[in-house]
Amino acid sequence: MSAAIVAAKEILDNLRDRQTLFYALLFGPVLLPLLLGGSLLASFKQLSIDFDAVTELAVEGSDHAPNLVAFLNANNVDTVVAPADPEMAVRVGDVPIVLTIDERYGLALRDGRPAPLTLLMDESDKGSNKAARRLRTLLGVHERTLNALRLQHRGVDPALFDSVELIVDDVSSDGASGQLLASLLPFLFIMSMVMGGFYLAIDTTAGERERRSLEPLLALPLSRASIVLGKFCATLAFVVLSVTLTAGSVWMLFRFAPTDLFGGQVRFDGSTVFHAVALASPLAPFIAALLITVSAWTRSTKEAQTYLGLLMVIPMAPFFVLQFLSVRATAWSVAIPMLAQYQLLERATLGEAIPRSFILLSVGGTLLCALLLLILAVHLYTRERVLG
Protein backbone atom coordinates (compact mmCIF):
# COMPACT_ATOMS: atom_id res chain seq x y z
CA MET A 1 0.00 0.00 0.00
CA SER A 2 2.74 2.46 0.96
CA ALA A 3 4.62 1.35 -2.16
CA ALA A 4 1.62 2.31 -4.30
CA ILE A 5 1.51 5.77 -2.65
CA VAL A 6 5.23 6.26 -3.28
CA ALA A 7 4.84 5.09 -6.89
CA ALA A 8 1.86 7.38 -7.55
CA LYS A 9 3.72 10.38 -6.13
CA GLU A 10 6.89 9.67 -8.13
CA ILE A 11 4.88 9.30 -11.35
CA LEU A 12 2.99 12.56 -10.76
CA ASP A 13 6.20 14.31 -9.76
CA ASN A 14 8.05 13.15 -12.86
CA LEU A 15 5.17 13.82 -15.23
CA ARG A 16 5.89 17.43 -14.33
CA ASP A 17 9.55 17.06 -15.28
CA ARG A 18 10.33 17.90 -18.89
CA GLN A 19 13.58 15.96 -18.97
CA THR A 20 11.93 12.74 -17.85
CA LEU A 21 9.07 13.22 -20.28
CA PHE A 22 11.39 13.94 -23.18
CA TYR A 23 13.32 10.72 -22.68
CA ALA A 24 10.26 8.59 -21.97
CA LEU A 25 7.90 9.94 -24.61
CA LEU A 26 10.10 11.31 -27.36
CA PHE A 27 13.59 9.87 -27.35
CA GLY A 28 12.84 6.15 -27.31
CA PRO A 29 9.48 6.12 -29.07
CA VAL A 30 10.04 8.80 -31.72
CA LEU A 31 13.64 9.88 -32.22
CA LEU A 32 15.36 6.53 -31.99
CA PRO A 33 13.14 4.62 -34.46
CA LEU A 34 13.23 7.54 -36.88
CA LEU A 35 17.00 7.87 -36.66
CA LEU A 36 17.83 4.18 -36.90
CA GLY A 37 14.93 2.67 -38.79
CA GLY A 38 14.44 5.67 -41.01
CA SER A 39 18.05 5.90 -42.10
CA LEU A 40 18.20 2.15 -42.63
CA LEU A 41 15.12 2.21 -44.83
CA ALA A 42 16.46 5.21 -46.70
CA SER A 43 19.76 3.47 -47.41
CA PHE A 44 17.93 0.38 -48.68
CA LYS A 45 15.97 2.57 -51.02
CA GLN A 46 19.13 4.26 -52.16
CA LEU A 47 20.89 0.99 -52.91
CA SER A 48 18.07 -0.83 -54.59
CA ILE A 49 17.35 0.13 -58.19
CA ASP A 50 13.81 0.24 -59.43
CA PHE A 51 14.03 -0.28 -63.20
CA ASP A 52 10.36 0.52 -63.60
CA ALA A 53 10.75 4.06 -62.28
CA VAL A 54 11.28 6.74 -64.91
CA THR A 55 14.49 8.72 -64.50
CA GLU A 56 16.23 11.44 -66.43
CA LEU A 57 19.65 10.99 -68.00
CA ALA A 58 21.78 13.88 -69.19
CA VAL A 59 23.19 12.94 -72.59
CA GLU A 60 25.72 14.88 -74.61
CA GLY A 61 25.56 14.30 -78.35
CA SER A 62 22.35 12.31 -78.42
CA ASP A 63 22.06 13.05 -82.16
CA HIS A 64 25.00 10.71 -82.81
CA ALA A 65 23.13 7.60 -81.59
CA PRO A 66 19.37 7.79 -82.19
CA ASN A 67 18.95 4.03 -81.76
CA LEU A 68 20.68 4.00 -78.38
CA VAL A 69 18.54 6.93 -77.22
CA ALA A 70 15.41 5.14 -78.37
CA PHE A 71 16.52 2.02 -76.47
CA LEU A 72 17.07 4.05 -73.31
CA ASN A 73 13.72 5.78 -73.70
CA ALA A 74 12.06 2.40 -74.08
CA ASN A 75 13.66 1.38 -70.77
CA ASN A 76 12.18 4.21 -68.69
CA VAL A 77 15.12 6.58 -69.15
CA ASP A 78 14.22 10.04 -70.42
CA THR A 79 17.22 11.66 -72.08
CA VAL A 80 17.77 15.36 -71.54
CA VAL A 81 20.41 17.67 -72.95
CA ALA A 82 23.57 17.66 -70.83
CA PRO A 83 24.73 20.89 -69.12
CA ALA A 84 27.36 23.00 -70.85
CA ASP A 85 30.21 21.81 -68.59
CA PRO A 86 29.23 18.19 -67.90
CA GLU A 87 32.30 17.35 -65.82
CA MET A 88 31.71 20.22 -63.42
CA ALA A 89 27.99 19.50 -63.31
CA VAL A 90 28.65 15.95 -62.10
CA ARG A 91 31.32 17.09 -59.67
CA VAL A 92 29.07 19.61 -57.94
CA GLY A 93 26.13 17.23 -58.13
CA ASP A 94 23.82 19.15 -60.49
CA VAL A 95 23.27 15.89 -62.34
CA PRO A 96 24.22 12.43 -61.04
CA ILE A 97 25.87 11.23 -64.26
CA VAL A 98 26.38 12.35 -67.85
CA LEU A 99 26.60 10.04 -70.89
CA THR A 100 28.69 11.48 -73.71
CA ILE A 101 28.20 9.98 -77.16
CA ASP A 102 31.16 10.56 -79.44
CA GLU A 103 30.53 11.81 -82.97
CA ARG A 104 32.41 8.74 -84.27
CA TYR A 105 29.90 6.45 -82.50
CA GLY A 106 27.74 5.78 -85.57
CA LEU A 107 30.74 5.27 -87.85
CA ALA A 108 32.48 2.86 -85.47
CA LEU A 109 29.30 0.88 -85.09
CA ARG A 110 28.86 0.56 -88.82
CA ASP A 111 32.52 -0.49 -89.28
CA GLY A 112 32.16 -3.20 -86.65
CA ARG A 113 34.61 -1.51 -84.25
CA PRO A 114 33.91 -0.72 -80.56
CA ALA A 115 31.72 2.36 -80.48
CA PRO A 116 33.05 4.99 -78.01
CA LEU A 117 30.81 6.10 -75.12
CA THR A 118 31.91 8.13 -72.09
CA LEU A 119 30.21 7.93 -68.72
CA LEU A 120 30.89 10.77 -66.29
CA MET A 121 30.18 9.82 -62.70
CA ASP A 122 31.18 10.59 -59.14
CA GLU A 123 32.34 7.43 -57.38
CA SER A 124 32.06 9.09 -53.97
CA ASP A 125 28.41 9.93 -54.40
CA LYS A 126 25.78 7.29 -53.66
CA GLY A 127 23.21 8.78 -56.05
CA SER A 128 25.74 8.96 -58.85
CA ASN A 129 26.81 5.36 -58.24
CA LYS A 130 23.25 4.19 -58.32
CA ALA A 131 22.50 6.02 -61.58
CA ALA A 132 25.72 4.69 -63.12
CA ARG A 133 24.88 1.11 -62.12
CA ARG A 134 21.47 1.43 -63.69
CA LEU A 135 22.90 2.83 -66.92
CA ARG A 136 25.63 0.17 -67.07
CA THR A 137 23.06 -2.56 -66.68
CA LEU A 138 20.97 -1.12 -69.50
CA LEU A 139 24.02 -0.58 -71.75
CA GLY A 140 25.04 -4.16 -71.05
CA VAL A 141 21.71 -5.38 -72.36
CA HIS A 142 22.02 -3.15 -75.40
CA GLU A 143 25.57 -4.34 -76.06
CA ARG A 144 24.58 -8.01 -75.92
CA THR A 145 21.85 -7.34 -78.50
CA LEU A 146 24.33 -5.57 -80.79
CA ASN A 147 26.92 -8.35 -80.35
CA ALA A 148 24.37 -10.98 -81.25
CA LEU A 149 23.37 -9.02 -84.35
CA ARG A 150 27.02 -8.61 -85.44
CA LEU A 151 27.71 -12.33 -85.02
CA GLN A 152 24.55 -13.40 -86.76
CA HIS A 153 25.44 -11.03 -89.59
CA ARG A 154 28.69 -12.95 -90.03
CA GLY A 155 26.94 -16.28 -89.79
CA VAL A 156 28.18 -17.19 -86.32
CA ASP A 157 25.89 -18.54 -83.63
CA PRO A 158 26.03 -16.03 -80.72
CA ALA A 159 25.69 -18.92 -78.27
CA LEU A 160 29.20 -19.99 -79.31
CA PHE A 161 30.59 -17.13 -77.24
CA ASP A 162 28.62 -18.04 -74.17
CA SER A 163 30.94 -20.75 -72.85
CA VAL A 164 29.57 -20.32 -69.35
CA GLU A 165 26.07 -19.41 -68.42
CA LEU A 166 26.21 -17.82 -65.02
CA ILE A 167 22.96 -17.65 -63.19
CA VAL A 168 23.13 -15.31 -60.23
CA ASP A 169 20.46 -15.94 -57.65
CA ASP A 170 21.09 -13.49 -54.84
CA VAL A 171 19.72 -14.83 -51.62
CA SER A 172 22.19 -13.12 -49.33
CA SER A 173 21.57 -9.43 -49.72
CA ASP A 174 17.89 -9.56 -48.91
CA GLY A 175 18.56 -12.05 -46.14
CA ALA A 176 21.29 -9.90 -44.66
CA SER A 177 19.16 -6.78 -44.66
CA GLY A 178 16.34 -8.68 -43.01
CA GLN A 179 18.79 -9.95 -40.40
CA LEU A 180 20.00 -6.46 -39.66
CA LEU A 181 16.46 -5.22 -39.25
CA ALA A 182 15.61 -8.16 -37.05
CA SER A 183 18.51 -7.33 -34.73
CA LEU A 184 17.58 -3.67 -34.81
CA LEU A 185 14.19 -4.35 -33.26
CA PRO A 186 15.48 -5.65 -29.88
CA PHE A 187 18.02 -2.82 -29.86
CA LEU A 188 15.25 -0.25 -30.28
CA PHE A 189 13.08 -1.83 -27.62
CA ILE A 190 15.86 -2.17 -25.06
CA MET A 191 17.19 1.33 -25.65
CA SER A 192 13.74 2.85 -25.32
CA MET A 193 13.17 0.95 -22.07
CA VAL A 194 16.45 2.20 -20.65
CA MET A 195 15.90 5.78 -21.79
CA GLY A 196 12.29 5.73 -20.60
CA GLY A 197 13.20 4.96 -17.00
CA PHE A 198 16.59 6.66 -16.96
CA TYR A 199 15.72 10.08 -15.57
CA LEU A 200 12.94 8.91 -13.30
CA ALA A 201 15.25 6.38 -11.66
CA ILE A 202 17.91 9.03 -11.09
CA ASP A 203 15.41 11.62 -9.89
CA THR A 204 13.71 9.34 -7.40
CA THR A 205 16.91 7.97 -5.84
CA ALA A 206 20.04 10.07 -6.23
CA GLY A 207 17.90 13.15 -6.94
CA GLU A 208 15.86 12.64 -3.82
CA ARG A 209 19.00 12.42 -1.75
CA GLU A 210 20.48 15.51 -3.39
CA ARG A 211 17.30 17.51 -2.71
CA ARG A 212 17.53 16.36 0.90
CA SER A 213 14.01 15.00 0.82
CA LEU A 214 15.22 11.47 1.54
CA GLU A 215 15.97 12.06 5.22
CA PRO A 216 12.42 13.06 6.28
CA LEU A 217 11.02 10.31 4.05
CA LEU A 218 13.11 7.62 5.75
CA ALA A 219 11.99 8.90 9.17
CA LEU A 220 8.36 8.04 8.33
CA PRO A 221 6.73 4.91 9.73
CA LEU A 222 7.09 2.75 6.63
CA SER A 223 9.58 0.10 5.65
CA ARG A 224 12.54 0.78 3.39
CA ALA A 225 11.41 -2.08 1.18
CA SER A 226 8.12 -0.37 0.39
CA ILE A 227 9.95 2.85 -0.48
CA VAL A 228 12.22 1.00 -2.90
CA LEU A 229 9.31 -0.97 -4.30
CA GLY A 230 7.37 2.24 -4.90
CA LYS A 231 10.26 3.85 -6.74
CA PHE A 232 10.75 0.65 -8.72
CA CYS A 233 7.07 0.59 -9.74
CA ALA A 234 7.19 4.23 -10.86
CA THR A 235 10.27 3.52 -12.97
CA LEU A 236 8.65 0.39 -14.35
CA ALA A 237 5.60 2.41 -15.38
CA PHE A 238 7.76 4.77 -17.41
CA VAL A 239 9.77 1.89 -18.90
CA VAL A 240 6.57 0.16 -19.99
CA LEU A 241 5.09 3.40 -21.33
CA SER A 242 8.21 4.11 -23.33
CA VAL A 243 8.51 0.64 -24.88
CA THR A 244 4.80 0.52 -25.70
CA LEU A 245 5.00 3.80 -27.55
CA THR A 246 8.15 2.60 -29.31
CA ALA A 247 6.40 -0.57 -30.44
CA GLY A 248 3.62 1.58 -31.85
CA SER A 249 5.97 3.85 -33.73
CA VAL A 250 8.04 0.93 -35.07
CA TRP A 251 4.86 -0.65 -36.36
CA MET A 252 3.84 2.63 -38.02
CA LEU A 253 7.29 3.09 -39.53
CA PHE A 254 7.43 -0.31 -41.15
CA ARG A 255 3.92 -0.11 -42.45
CA PHE A 256 5.27 2.44 -44.87
CA ALA A 257 8.18 0.22 -45.90
CA PRO A 258 7.67 -1.68 -49.16
CA THR A 259 7.15 -5.31 -48.19
CA ASP A 260 9.32 -6.76 -50.98
CA LEU A 261 12.23 -4.66 -49.71
CA PHE A 262 13.20 -7.41 -47.30
CA GLY A 263 12.65 -10.15 -49.83
CA GLY A 264 9.51 -11.23 -48.05
CA GLN A 265 11.70 -12.73 -45.31
CA VAL A 266 10.78 -10.24 -42.62
CA ARG A 267 7.21 -9.25 -42.08
CA PHE A 268 6.72 -6.17 -39.98
CA ASP A 269 3.07 -6.38 -39.25
CA GLY A 270 1.08 -6.07 -36.04
CA SER A 271 1.66 -9.64 -34.93
CA THR A 272 5.45 -9.45 -35.43
CA VAL A 273 5.64 -6.33 -33.30
CA PHE A 274 3.30 -7.83 -30.72
CA HIS A 275 5.39 -11.00 -30.45
CA ALA A 276 8.56 -8.99 -30.16
CA VAL A 277 7.12 -6.84 -27.36
CA ALA A 278 5.84 -9.92 -25.57
CA LEU A 279 9.28 -11.56 -25.73
CA ALA A 280 10.98 -8.36 -24.58
CA SER A 281 8.51 -7.68 -21.75
CA PRO A 282 10.44 -9.51 -18.97
CA LEU A 283 13.18 -6.97 -19.60
CA ALA A 284 10.97 -4.12 -18.34
CA PRO A 285 11.20 -5.09 -14.64
CA PHE A 286 14.84 -6.06 -15.12
CA ILE A 287 15.79 -2.70 -16.59
CA ALA A 288 13.72 -0.78 -14.03
CA ALA A 289 15.46 -2.69 -11.22
CA LEU A 290 18.89 -2.14 -12.80
CA LEU A 291 18.31 1.61 -13.13
CA ILE A 292 17.02 1.95 -9.56
CA THR A 293 19.83 -0.11 -8.07
CA VAL A 294 22.64 1.66 -9.87
CA SER A 295 21.33 5.14 -9.13
CA ALA A 296 20.59 4.20 -5.51
CA TRP A 297 24.21 3.18 -5.18
CA THR A 298 25.57 6.51 -6.44
CA ARG A 299 25.93 9.59 -4.29
CA SER A 300 24.66 12.32 -6.61
CA THR A 301 22.61 12.75 -9.75
CA LYS A 302 25.75 13.64 -11.64
CA GLU A 303 27.41 10.41 -10.57
CA ALA A 304 24.25 8.49 -11.38
CA GLN A 305 24.16 9.95 -14.87
CA THR A 306 27.78 8.99 -15.41
CA TYR A 307 27.30 5.41 -14.27
CA LEU A 308 24.04 4.94 -16.11
CA GLY A 309 25.65 6.49 -19.18
CA LEU A 310 28.31 3.79 -19.01
CA LEU A 311 25.55 1.27 -18.41
CA MET A 312 24.07 2.20 -21.78
CA VAL A 313 26.85 0.10 -23.27
CA ILE A 314 25.21 -3.03 -21.85
CA PRO A 315 22.07 -2.89 -24.00
CA MET A 316 24.23 -2.03 -26.98
CA ALA A 317 26.80 -4.75 -26.41
CA PRO A 318 24.76 -7.75 -27.58
CA PHE A 319 23.71 -5.78 -30.67
CA PHE A 320 27.29 -5.25 -31.77
CA VAL A 321 28.63 -8.57 -30.56
CA LEU A 322 25.93 -10.45 -32.42
CA GLN A 323 26.73 -8.45 -35.56
CA PHE A 324 30.26 -9.82 -35.63
CA LEU A 325 30.03 -13.14 -33.84
CA SER A 326 27.19 -15.46 -34.38
CA VAL A 327 26.43 -16.69 -30.88
CA ARG A 328 24.08 -19.57 -31.16
CA ALA A 329 21.07 -19.47 -28.88
CA THR A 330 21.60 -22.12 -26.21
CA ALA A 331 19.95 -22.88 -22.91
CA TRP A 332 22.76 -20.86 -21.32
CA SER A 333 22.62 -17.79 -23.49
CA VAL A 334 18.84 -17.42 -23.32
CA ALA A 335 18.99 -17.34 -19.52
CA ILE A 336 21.09 -14.15 -19.64
CA PRO A 337 18.97 -10.97 -19.65
CA MET A 338 19.36 -8.79 -22.75
CA LEU A 339 21.37 -11.38 -24.68
CA ALA A 340 18.37 -13.69 -24.48
CA GLN A 341 15.97 -11.08 -25.76
CA TYR A 342 18.26 -10.16 -28.63
CA GLN A 343 18.48 -13.74 -29.74
CA LEU A 344 14.80 -14.55 -29.29
CA LEU A 345 13.51 -11.36 -30.86
CA GLU A 346 15.76 -11.81 -33.85
CA ARG A 347 14.48 -15.31 -34.41
CA ALA A 348 10.89 -14.25 -33.90
CA THR A 349 11.22 -11.40 -36.36
CA LEU A 350 12.80 -13.68 -38.95
CA GLY A 351 9.85 -15.99 -38.51
CA GLU A 352 11.86 -18.85 -36.98
CA ALA A 353 10.32 -21.15 -34.41
CA ILE A 354 11.46 -20.67 -30.82
CA PRO A 355 11.49 -23.66 -28.45
CA ARG A 356 9.16 -23.23 -25.50
CA SER A 357 12.01 -24.03 -23.11
CA PHE A 358 13.98 -21.04 -24.45
CA ILE A 359 11.06 -18.72 -23.75
CA LEU A 360 10.65 -20.07 -20.22
CA LEU A 361 14.38 -19.78 -19.56
CA SER A 362 14.55 -16.22 -20.82
CA VAL A 363 11.57 -15.14 -18.70
CA GLY A 364 12.86 -16.98 -15.62
CA GLY A 365 16.45 -15.80 -15.94
CA THR A 366 15.50 -12.18 -16.54
CA LEU A 367 12.96 -11.99 -13.73
CA LEU A 368 15.33 -13.69 -11.31
CA CYS A 369 18.02 -11.11 -12.05
CA ALA A 370 15.44 -8.32 -11.59
CA LEU A 371 14.53 -9.73 -8.19
CA LEU A 372 18.16 -9.98 -7.11
CA LEU A 373 18.76 -6.38 -8.16
CA LEU A 374 15.72 -5.24 -6.18
CA ILE A 375 16.92 -7.05 -3.08
CA LEU A 376 20.27 -5.30 -3.53
CA ALA A 377 18.49 -1.92 -3.85
CA VAL A 378 16.56 -2.51 -0.61
CA HIS A 379 19.84 -3.42 1.07
CA LEU A 380 21.39 -0.17 -0.21
CA TYR A 381 18.49 1.76 1.30
CA THR A 382 18.96 0.18 4.71
CA ARG A 383 22.55 1.35 4.96
CA GLU A 384 23.24 4.52 6.92
CA ARG A 385 25.30 5.79 4.03
CA VAL A 386 22.14 6.21 1.98
CA LEU A 387 21.57 9.54 3.74
CA GLY A 388 24.77 10.86 2.19
Added chain:
Amino acid sequence: MIVAEALHKRFRRPGARRAEAELVAVESVGFTAEDGAVTGLLGPNGAGKSTTLRMLATLIRPDGGRATIDGHDVATDVLAVRRSLGFMPHDAGVYPRLTARENVHYYARLCGLGTRESRLRTGELLERLDMIGFADRRAAGFSQGQRTKVALARALVHRPRTIMLDEPTNGLDVMATRSLRGIIGDLAAGGHCIVFSSHVMQEVAALCDTIAIVADGRVAMVDSLSGILSRTGESDLEDAFVSATGADGRRGG
Protein backbone atom coordinates in the same frame (compact mmCIF):
# COMPACT_ATOMS: atom_id res chain seq x y z
CA MET B 1 8.90 12.19 25.95
CA ILE B 2 12.49 11.45 25.05
CA VAL B 3 14.96 9.72 27.31
CA ALA B 4 18.50 9.48 25.95
CA GLU B 5 21.30 7.80 27.87
CA ALA B 6 24.95 7.97 26.86
CA LEU B 7 24.28 7.84 23.13
CA HIS B 8 27.47 7.18 21.18
CA LYS B 9 28.11 7.24 17.44
CA ARG B 10 31.24 7.05 15.32
CA PHE B 11 31.66 7.08 11.57
CA ARG B 12 34.31 5.86 9.24
CA ARG B 13 36.06 8.84 7.72
CA PRO B 14 34.96 9.36 4.14
CA GLY B 15 37.28 7.42 1.84
CA ALA B 16 39.10 5.75 4.71
CA ARG B 17 39.66 2.02 5.05
CA ARG B 18 37.97 0.01 7.76
CA ALA B 19 41.09 -0.32 9.81
CA GLU B 20 41.79 3.38 9.95
CA ALA B 21 40.74 5.60 12.80
CA GLU B 22 37.06 6.39 13.03
CA LEU B 23 35.55 9.78 13.57
CA VAL B 24 33.60 10.10 16.79
CA ALA B 25 30.53 12.22 16.02
CA VAL B 26 28.80 11.74 19.35
CA GLU B 27 30.86 10.71 22.36
CA SER B 28 28.18 10.51 25.01
CA VAL B 29 24.90 12.39 24.90
CA GLY B 30 22.15 11.96 27.48
CA PHE B 31 19.16 14.14 28.32
CA THR B 32 15.46 13.91 29.07
CA ALA B 33 12.85 15.91 27.22
CA GLU B 34 9.48 16.15 28.96
CA ASP B 35 6.06 16.36 27.40
CA GLY B 36 4.55 19.84 27.31
CA ALA B 37 7.99 21.45 27.31
CA VAL B 38 10.54 22.73 24.81
CA THR B 39 13.99 21.24 25.15
CA GLY B 40 16.84 22.87 23.27
CA LEU B 41 20.07 21.27 22.12
CA LEU B 42 22.50 24.16 22.04
CA GLY B 43 25.90 23.78 20.50
CA PRO B 44 28.20 24.92 17.73
CA ASN B 45 28.18 23.36 14.26
CA GLY B 46 29.77 19.94 14.40
CA ALA B 47 29.02 19.43 18.09
CA GLY B 48 26.95 16.31 17.34
CA LYS B 49 23.43 17.75 17.53
CA SER B 50 22.26 16.52 14.13
CA THR B 51 23.79 13.08 14.65
CA THR B 52 22.01 12.81 18.01
CA LEU B 53 18.68 13.76 16.42
CA ARG B 54 19.26 11.28 13.58
CA MET B 55 19.84 8.51 16.10
CA LEU B 56 16.64 9.46 17.91
CA ALA B 57 14.79 9.53 14.58
CA THR B 58 15.98 5.93 13.87
CA LEU B 59 17.82 7.05 10.75
CA ILE B 60 21.11 5.77 12.10
CA ARG B 61 21.78 3.22 14.82
CA PRO B 62 23.62 4.26 17.98
CA ASP B 63 26.91 2.43 18.57
CA GLY B 64 26.40 2.75 22.30
CA GLY B 65 23.90 3.91 24.90
CA ARG B 66 20.15 3.75 24.54
CA ALA B 67 17.20 6.01 23.96
CA THR B 68 13.44 5.75 24.09
CA ILE B 69 10.76 7.91 22.59
CA ASP B 70 7.41 7.67 24.38
CA GLY B 71 8.69 4.39 25.78
CA HIS B 72 9.74 2.85 22.45
CA ASP B 73 13.40 1.90 22.04
CA VAL B 74 15.01 3.61 19.02
CA ALA B 75 17.22 0.62 18.31
CA THR B 76 14.63 -2.14 18.41
CA ASP B 77 11.17 -0.65 18.05
CA VAL B 78 11.83 1.41 14.96
CA LEU B 79 8.35 1.68 13.43
CA ALA B 80 6.68 2.50 16.78
CA VAL B 81 9.24 5.26 17.34
CA ARG B 82 8.59 6.70 13.91
CA ARG B 83 4.84 6.63 14.49
CA SER B 84 5.07 8.69 17.65
CA LEU B 85 7.76 11.03 16.34
CA GLY B 86 7.59 13.99 13.97
CA PHE B 87 11.05 14.82 12.66
CA MET B 88 12.02 17.87 10.67
CA PRO B 89 15.64 17.51 9.50
CA HIS B 90 18.14 20.26 8.94
CA ASP B 91 17.10 20.70 5.30
CA ALA B 92 13.41 21.09 4.59
CA GLY B 93 13.66 18.67 1.64
CA VAL B 94 10.34 19.56 0.04
CA TYR B 95 9.53 18.24 -3.43
CA PRO B 96 9.88 21.24 -5.76
CA ARG B 97 7.51 19.97 -8.43
CA LEU B 98 4.71 19.31 -5.94
CA THR B 99 2.55 22.01 -4.39
CA ALA B 100 2.66 22.68 -0.65
CA ARG B 101 -0.63 20.83 -0.30
CA GLU B 102 0.61 17.83 -2.30
CA ASN B 103 3.80 17.68 -0.24
CA VAL B 104 1.86 17.47 3.02
CA HIS B 105 -0.81 15.15 1.59
CA TYR B 106 1.87 12.71 0.39
CA TYR B 107 3.28 12.41 3.91
CA ALA B 108 -0.19 12.02 5.38
CA ARG B 109 -0.89 9.10 3.03
CA LEU B 110 2.50 7.53 3.78
CA CYS B 111 1.76 7.73 7.50
CA GLY B 112 -1.28 5.57 6.96
CA LEU B 113 -4.06 8.15 6.85
CA GLY B 114 -6.88 7.46 4.39
CA THR B 115 -7.46 9.68 1.36
CA ARG B 116 -10.28 11.68 2.96
CA GLU B 117 -8.60 11.89 6.32
CA SER B 118 -5.35 13.01 4.66
CA ARG B 119 -7.17 15.77 2.83
CA LEU B 120 -8.82 17.01 6.00
CA ARG B 121 -5.64 16.83 8.05
CA THR B 122 -3.64 18.61 5.32
CA GLY B 123 -6.23 21.39 5.09
CA GLU B 124 -6.21 21.76 8.86
CA LEU B 125 -2.41 22.08 9.02
CA LEU B 126 -2.24 24.50 6.08
CA GLU B 127 -4.67 26.72 7.93
CA ARG B 128 -3.02 26.36 11.30
CA LEU B 129 0.45 27.17 9.95
CA ASP B 130 -0.93 30.08 7.91
CA MET B 131 -0.02 28.50 4.55
CA ILE B 132 -3.27 28.99 2.62
CA GLY B 133 -1.77 31.78 0.52
CA PHE B 134 0.76 29.45 -1.10
CA ALA B 135 -0.89 26.06 -0.52
CA ASP B 136 -1.51 25.31 -4.18
CA ARG B 137 1.68 26.69 -5.65
CA ARG B 138 4.55 24.44 -6.58
CA ALA B 139 7.33 24.51 -4.00
CA ALA B 140 10.10 25.29 -6.52
CA GLY B 141 9.89 29.04 -5.94
CA PHE B 142 9.22 29.00 -2.20
CA SER B 143 11.10 31.19 0.27
CA GLN B 144 13.03 29.49 3.06
CA GLY B 145 10.23 30.35 5.47
CA GLN B 146 7.60 28.78 3.25
CA ARG B 147 9.72 25.67 2.78
CA THR B 148 10.21 25.35 6.53
CA LYS B 149 6.45 25.58 7.05
CA VAL B 150 5.85 22.82 4.50
CA ALA B 151 8.43 20.64 6.23
CA LEU B 152 6.90 21.37 9.63
CA ALA B 153 3.41 20.56 8.39
CA ARG B 154 4.74 17.26 7.04
CA ALA B 155 6.36 16.47 10.37
CA LEU B 156 3.09 17.15 12.20
CA VAL B 157 0.78 15.39 9.79
CA HIS B 158 0.45 12.12 11.70
CA ARG B 159 -0.21 13.90 15.03
CA PRO B 160 3.02 12.77 16.71
CA ARG B 161 3.34 13.36 20.45
CA THR B 162 7.04 14.06 20.17
CA ILE B 163 8.44 16.56 17.69
CA MET B 164 12.11 17.09 16.83
CA LEU B 165 13.27 20.05 14.78
CA ASP B 166 16.87 20.31 13.56
CA GLU B 167 17.92 23.96 13.28
CA PRO B 168 14.43 25.05 12.23
CA THR B 169 15.15 28.77 12.25
CA ASN B 170 18.12 28.52 9.89
CA GLY B 171 17.75 30.99 7.05
CA LEU B 172 14.47 32.43 8.30
CA ASP B 173 13.86 36.17 8.45
CA VAL B 174 12.66 37.90 11.62
CA MET B 175 8.95 37.57 10.94
CA ALA B 176 9.22 33.92 9.91
CA THR B 177 11.27 33.18 13.03
CA ARG B 178 8.69 34.87 15.24
CA SER B 179 5.91 32.96 13.57
CA LEU B 180 7.75 29.65 14.02
CA ARG B 181 8.46 30.47 17.64
CA GLY B 182 4.74 31.02 18.16
CA ILE B 183 3.93 27.67 16.59
CA ILE B 184 6.48 25.84 18.73
CA GLY B 185 5.14 27.50 21.86
CA ASP B 186 1.59 26.47 20.93
CA LEU B 187 2.63 22.88 20.32
CA ALA B 188 4.31 22.67 23.73
CA ALA B 189 1.29 24.23 25.38
CA GLY B 190 -0.78 21.52 23.68
CA GLY B 191 1.17 18.86 25.58
CA HIS B 192 3.71 17.90 22.90
CA CYS B 193 7.30 17.12 23.71
CA ILE B 194 9.44 19.45 21.57
CA VAL B 195 13.16 19.09 21.00
CA PHE B 196 14.97 21.51 18.79
CA SER B 197 18.57 22.09 18.04
CA SER B 198 20.17 25.44 17.39
CA HIS B 199 23.45 27.24 17.57
CA VAL B 200 21.72 30.59 18.13
CA MET B 201 21.82 31.56 21.81
CA GLN B 202 18.92 34.04 21.68
CA GLU B 203 16.74 31.47 20.03
CA VAL B 204 17.30 28.90 22.71
CA ALA B 205 17.09 31.43 25.53
CA ALA B 206 13.76 32.76 24.27
CA LEU B 207 12.06 29.45 23.71
CA CYS B 208 13.38 26.61 25.80
CA ASP B 209 12.23 25.32 29.14
CA THR B 210 15.25 23.05 29.32
CA ILE B 211 18.60 23.58 27.62
CA ALA B 212 21.17 20.87 26.93
CA ILE B 213 24.54 22.36 26.05
CA VAL B 214 26.32 20.06 23.59
CA ALA B 215 29.97 20.40 22.68
CA ASP B 216 32.46 17.92 21.23
CA GLY B 217 29.90 15.15 21.22
CA ARG B 218 29.11 15.45 24.92
CA VAL B 219 26.40 17.11 26.98
CA ALA B 220 28.19 19.67 29.08
CA MET B 221 25.18 20.76 31.11
CA VAL B 222 21.41 20.26 31.20
CA ASP B 223 19.19 22.66 33.10
CA SER B 224 16.69 25.47 32.75
CA LEU B 225 18.03 28.82 31.59
CA SER B 226 18.02 30.22 35.11
CA GLY B 227 19.58 27.03 36.44
CA ILE B 228 22.43 27.23 33.90
CA LEU B 229 23.01 30.90 34.65
CA SER B 230 23.14 30.33 38.39
CA ARG B 231 25.33 27.18 38.07
CA THR B 232 27.87 28.98 35.91
CA GLY B 233 27.52 32.28 37.76
CA GLU B 234 27.13 34.15 34.47
CA SER B 235 24.54 36.75 33.53
CA ASP B 236 23.84 35.71 29.93
CA LEU B 237 23.64 32.41 28.10
CA GLU B 238 26.58 33.08 25.82
CA ASP B 239 28.99 33.53 28.70
CA ALA B 240 27.40 30.58 30.45
CA PHE B 241 27.89 28.48 27.29
CA VAL B 242 31.59 29.32 27.09
CA SER B 243 32.04 28.61 30.76
CA ALA B 244 30.08 25.33 30.65
CA THR B 245 31.96 23.94 27.64
CA GLY B 246 35.30 24.86 29.14
CA ALA B 247 36.49 27.95 27.23
CA ASP B 248 36.84 27.38 23.54
CA GLY B 249 35.14 24.03 23.14
CA ARG B 250 34.58 24.42 19.45
CA ARG B 251 35.82 22.25 16.69
CA GLY B 252 35.29 22.79 13.05
CA GLY B 253 32.66 21.24 10.94
